[in-house]
Amino acid sequence: FMGRIKEQPEAFSYGFATMTRSLRSKVWNAAGPRNPARLATAANPLIIDLDASLVHVHSEKENSAGTYKGGYGFSPMIAMADYGKANGTGEVLAVQLRPGNRGANSAASHIEVLGQALAQLPDDFYDEHGNLRGEKILVRTDSAGSSREFLHHLDSLGIQFSTSYSLPVLKERFIRWIDQKKYWEPALDANGDQRDDAWVIDATKVLELRQYPPGTRIYLRAEPLHP
Template structure:
């Protein structure tokens, strides 16, 4: 018996000028996840978070959550958008099943974080390799390094939600620290490498936050950025921050890794 390794149904797509399925555009993403062998990668990393006999495996749950975000969803319950087109997305896990999956992750956060980081590294290696001559890892050199931007960004919420706090702009919400890769104008825009969730009252100039999110981002870079002993080729990376990243502790950390950096610092005028 043959078993499909696809996360979602593999359907041909063509333009007919007819509005047949409201979410048809998402078929590009379902085909993308199938081509990356997303189902098996998730099974290898996250099978401990679902019962062995569960019909909905980790790849289907995480894939559905990713698609719901692409469709404009804002919370886990928004995967109900996918249930209206079973021919396109197959069977979708119930809200209760997703909730139980999240509950198991909450019990073992370190295991999930490690699995996610290693999966992201595998996925990024495949995607960048498929870019051929535009592969950011192959293009990176000491003279033309891969740029990683670090910055905090405020996310406002309308109520006192879990771990939210007052922001320096007088609002309420979160202040995540984000690490993004800049591929350059001729190679596309870039992509998010890592995000550290933080309450809104966390300062943007926290050296600890900068170091933690950078370490998460570096762990997800493809093998081309490491030698055969697992040592980072820091000279092929340039970290770019505003003045919030100019703390001595963070700059010393970059120097210890051999990473190039560009930052700003306000000097007083006498």
């Protein structure tokens, strides 16, 4: 069996994803009204977080390498389902093993690990023809996942997205007009409650996002600096 895995890794990957999808469908169905797949809607989608993490090792393991933090080891890209504290917080869907010197802002890595995660989602995320119901999913990343290539990939799948955005220095001067608080709205937390002393503003027209998926918007948040 191990010999066949070496000769046909794609077949093993497909079989593993199919098995995991079937198993996850049964486990989530057993959750009844707390089933994350049934709770997911376009207005309240299942959140999939994508992020790279550093794993330090103390010997020369296969494919290990130096990290940007001066350590040594691996930098796996991880896809995690977050379905809220009230429903059990979440679980890991897929992990892409990578050497420690791989950057976090790789569109190829984001696309690959997302594909592995989507293949393992329960049947409720697919229609009768096997097509992904992307509107029931929201992918969330830090600024490493804000590349146009990755966001256009999400848009092609009909998946919603929320990413951090590194504001170019040349564009900072365009947001001086929003220093006046009258243009801002109170920020809300994940439960829809107003946050203390935090404000947001839609700055899409000012920053002029170009070559991003249609409908992409950029919001700025203002709050006191952390002590």
